[in-house]
Amino acid sequence: MSYTKKDLVGMKDLTKDEILFILDQAEKFKEINKREVKKVPTLKGKTIVNLFFEPSTRTRTSFEIAGKRLSADTINFSSSSSSTTKGETLIDTVKNIESMNSDIFVVRHAYSGSVKFIAENTKAGVVNAGDGTNEHPTQALLDLLTIKEHKKKLEGLNVAIIGDITHSRVARSNIWAMNKLGINVKLFGPKTMLPKETAPFGCYIASNMEEAVEDCDVIMMLRIQKERMSTVLLPSDREYAKFFGLNKSKLKKAKGDCIIMHPGPINRGVELSSELADCKQSVILDQVENGVAVRMAALYIVANNI
């Protein structure tokens, strides 16, 4: 099995075998990140441009580290300093950078579907680093890799994704992938943060926090993304923490070895109590560590297909 597409746009487009293939390759890249010299010459001479039309620090840094560890030249391009703020169209910007013989674009954009649009209009390989409320495939892959490492399997696990489902591209990518991998997904969040139509996701919607976490192997808490909400969807952080946040007593309903995940950055005390964010069951920093390996695998795979 291999991966033949020139882009990695979303988990919705991938088959189960393709997902498992990328995870297998990412596992192999982990060893490089533990070496004293964390660098291999694989993508020497390739140019990777991080096109970030939306602010991000951790994802961009993770991609930048991944590219550099593969010996590619990585260049960061952020929207505040780009010509899109001067009125240039998105495709013109992309075409201009492509003309400088760039090989791979890592794209983050506030509009859903924009990354697919870019991928269709460039010869370069494109990796989605988050598009609007649509997808964030490398985050889902790093989540799956972390789950696989801790649970030694994926199929048949019970996973709860809790929080702002509507605005979460992380949730969407995870749901598409988990459904394909035979993982049972439960969703829970305030009614104002659940999509009107949940049927396409094919997930069970829990009616309260206790039911959501019950018998879970994995609890994935989402960040409240106030920057993506057009209107006020929750009365207060305190009330959100009470009804939708995870704390020690609610965690007792889950399996004893349940792991706690969060895509970061955490609003401590809101979606996750500080005590849980730093506890043994929390695998949040493992997720960050796995992010580099997953992105190295994604860049390596895409580079081989362009």
Next chain:
Amino acid sequence: MSGREILNAHEIDSIITRLAFQVIEKCQDIGKMKLIGIKRRGAILADRIAHKINEFKKTSVDVGYLDITLYRDDLSEISDFPKILGTEINFDIKGKSIFLVDDVIFTGRTVRAAMDAITDLGRPKKIVFVALIDRGHRELPIQPDFTGKYVPTSLDEKINVMLKEIDAIDSVTIEKM
């Protein structure tokens, strides 16, 4: 099995025994000896050589497995997707005598890539290269220190090394492509 057999299971075993003795002879300080096999078949041969050394010297030699895919200089030219197999070296390379093992040496590019990969992991005292088959046609100035069998070939011939761990049989054949 296709092609003409040039080594059978018994002959392969005898060659591995000889190579193991050559390795022991070359390395005075067995404590500093480490074997590294190039994945996939070089890794199996390294295991087999280590097994023989352990038998003769009543010791336990460390074996590592090297994946050179990330060090290849022809990634853009090869048609098959180069799948990463993963490097598994759980010992310190620094100051050690590394015996690098592969099944076939051809152009020498794999060995070059392997040496690059090893030196990225640390600075070994020396690297000695052991090949089961040398088929000639070098493109780089690299020669094995110990060769199981030298097999002069033409460029349109192919050497197939089959080892029972992955191929269910121990055999080396030569065939026209």
